[in-house]
Amino acid sequence: MTNRICQLFNITYPIIQAGMIWCSGWKLASAVSNAGGLGIIGAGSMYPEVLREHIQKCKQATPNPFAVNIPLLYPDLEELFTILVEEGVKIVFTSAGNPAKWTSFLKEKGIIVVHVIANLKFALKAQEAGVDAIVAEGFEAGGHNGREETTTLCLIPEIAEAITIPIIAAGGIASGKAMLACFALGAEAVQIGSAFVVSEESSAHPAFKQKVIGAKAGDTALRMKKLVPVRLLTNKFEQEIAVAEAEGASAVELQQLLGRARAKKGMFEGDMEEGELEIGQIASTLHEVQPAAEILMNIWESFLVERDRISNLAI
Numbered sequence: 001m002t003n004r005i006c007q008l009f010n011i012t013y014p015i016i017q018a019g020m021i022w023c024s025g026w027k028l029a030s031a032v033s034n035a036g037g038l039g040i041i042g043a044g045s046m047y048p049e050v051l052r053e054h055i056q057k058c059k060q061a062t063p064n065p066f067a068v069n070i071p072l073l074y075p076d077l078e079e080l081f082t083i084l085v086e087e088g089v090k091i092v093f094t095s096a097g098n099p100a101k102w103t104s105f106l107k108e109k110g111i112i113v114v115h116v117i118a119n120l121k122f123a124l125k126a127q128e129a130g131v132d133a134i135v136a137e138g139f140e141a142g143g144h145n146g147r148e149e150t151t152t153l154c155l156i157p158e159i160a161e162a163i164t165i166p167i168i169a170a171g172g173i174a175s176g177k178a179m180l181a182c183f184a185l186g187a188e189a190v191q192i193g194s195a196f197v198v199s200e201e202s203s204a205h206p207a208f209k210q211k212v213i214g215a216k217a218g219d220t221a222l223r224m225k226k227l228v229p230v231r232l233l234t235n236k237f238e239q240e241i242a243v244a245e246a247e248g249a250s251a252v253e254l255q256q257l258l259g260r261a262r263a264k265k266g267m268f269e270g271d272m273e274e275g276e277l278e279i280g281q282i283a284s285t286l287h288e289v290q291p292a293a294e295i296l297m298n299i300w301e302s303f304l305v306e307r308d309r310i311s312n313l314a315i
Ligand SMILES: Cc1cc2nc3c(=O)[nH]c(=O)nc-3n(C[C@H](O)[C@H](O)[C@H](O)COP(=O)(O)O)c2cc1C
Pocket: 018, 019, 020, 021, 023, 042, 043, 044, 045, 069, 071, 094, 095, 096, 116, 137, 140, 141, 142, 143, 144, 170, 171, 172, 173, 191, 192, 193, 194, 195, 197, 267, 278, 279, 280, 281, 282
């Protein structure tokens, strides 16, 4: 397929594996890039030198383009961006912050910049800042989330009407059907997170992968809206947050409950009760751990089947 996103990244399929803390290191990113999509190293859980190591290993593991995701709310930003430049990273996805500050720095170095947004205001800001494309992420998505709670189905057409740069849809996509729906709404690619958490190459703890596979509808919740809204699997930690929120806990109190390293404890170390387990609503449709390339090709092939089915509908 060729469209603006495939051309921009020089990839075969308009399918992007999301940058995800504790889940998307070089193994997953290179597997997806080798399969013809765009793999992303999630730098949000990496110290600067760990990130450098992942980039170097990814370069060795694939000749194809890959990207790095930098959430703008983390410390060490200057050091992280310097490493990207030194290591010759060609594509950067920024998220969770204001795109104005770092976009021009990256563009001056010839780097392709994509920014993740969850509302129209930030889509316009990102376009104005000069990014090459945006990821529009609905509130079905796993991980940090928009305060407005706009679903992918409502977000994509609203943004598509207002901006001219290409849109990558995210949130609730793990099938060719959902991908086709996003294309119908105006997207030119999809970014997929939760489905790749349960890939063989994801660095998520095996216990977390199994819990995701066992998840049913309604097993995720959006919590910590006073702090940074995040969609996670229900467990003991999530229930403690729910009780505190019902009792009107302040942002400071939520921060204290969250403490440090909760996400690592859950997703990477496998503590299914005390850990923070970020995942999207689509988890209830994920039933097995598969190689990343298989996940990608299943979605792509079913996208083509569904496209033909829809175009052949008798009217
Ligand atoms: C475990 C997990 C960790 C995530 N970490 C990040 C992150 O570090 N940076 C980011 O921009 N988005 C992060 N996200 C959001 C994803 O990049 C992606 O946009 C989202 O998962 C798409 O929705 P889906 O989960 O329904 O596929 C994370 C999502 C998950 C499930």
